Amino acid sequence: MIKIKLCEPHIHRNETTFRPFMVAYEIFKDVGIEFTMSDDYDYAFVGQASIIDKKKPLQESIDKGLEFVSKITGDYIIVDGQDATTLIGTIDVFRESNATLFLKNSYLKDFDLYKKGWANGRMYWGEGNYSVPDIDELKPKMKLTGCNWLSTMNPQWFNNFSEKKYDVSCMFGYPSKQVVYEHNLCQTYYYDLHRRNLLKIISDKYSFVGLDNGQKVSMDEYFKRMSESKIVMSPFGFGEMNPRDVQSAMLGSVLIEPDMSYILSKPFVYENDETYIAVNYDWSDLEEKIDYVLSDYENIRDRLVQNFRRKFVEIYDTKNLVLHFYNVLKGLDDVE
Structure with a gap:
């Protein structure tokens, strides 16, 4: 032993x-x-x-x-x-x-x-x-x-999907409530800029739900808002992976986040247009990707969500x- x-x-x-x-x-x-x-x-x-x-x-x-x-x-x-x-x-x-x-x-x-x-x-x-x-x-x-x-994570997969009232879920922290430093380098600038640029694009064209000035809500409310959204946005934070990525599949929503293909990790559930939709980190192709998902939502949702669930159960x-x-x-x- x-x-x-x-x-x-x-x-x-x-x-x-x-x-x-x-x-x-x-x-x-x-x-x-x-x-x-x-x-x-x-x-x-x-x-x-x-x-x-x-x-x-x-x-x-x-x-x-x-x-x-x-x-x-x-x-x-x-x-x-x-x-x-x-x-x-x-x-x-x-x-x-x-x-x-x-x-x-x-x-x-x-x-x-x-x-x-x-x-x-x-x-x-x-x-x-x-x-x-x-x-x-x-x-x-x-x-x-x-x-x-x-x-x-130990996800519970829900099969009775909620009515999707919103195009996009932006249930992530923004703006930061305090300035965060890591080894004397301010992290908040990078963290908030990425999210601010995302919200600028979303707010001009799509119906979306998020947090009010970054204020946290109960877990029940968090999941409710996310479950009512066709798409779940998962911007990078201090790292690339996030529990939100799995939660999107739990609740029957399409996951969109920056391209993960440069990462080496095991297990690895991220496969573009199979388990999630990859976008450029600067969001330059975000509208194109959202429009693609909304153009045939139910079929794309069913395919990506089921693929994510099946692959997650297998490799994790x-x-x-x-x-x-x-x-x-x-x-x-x-x-x-």
């Missing part, structure tokens, strides 16, 4: 990172892998919340992360469960650490893109100062976790995560 200790599993972002593994706890045991809190372990899982502090300047965050891993006496694996392809903070700790592996939910398919400078490593936010010039040297120890943000089976991680461990020299 290979024992894996979960470090600080109750910290919020670590909890969501480790959750898919804990859901499959018994299945993992069946293949000889046990997750534990004990100090009797073969490898430790170090979640991103233990080694990065986004409220600090980047170098201070890195130093804090290195101090944390320096106290681990055995072998350990860094697990970055963030819902974004950026490597900022976590890969910097990995680079200077003795970690056995670096696991992450999502990467850029083209690793060469990490050599370019992006705003806090988020390619979709445009040019910036963060890059990973030595990605080729680090890549051999970088693997996928085998799960992602959507793995934390916990047995797939167990098999993937088993093979990751099997590739280590000291694991037989």
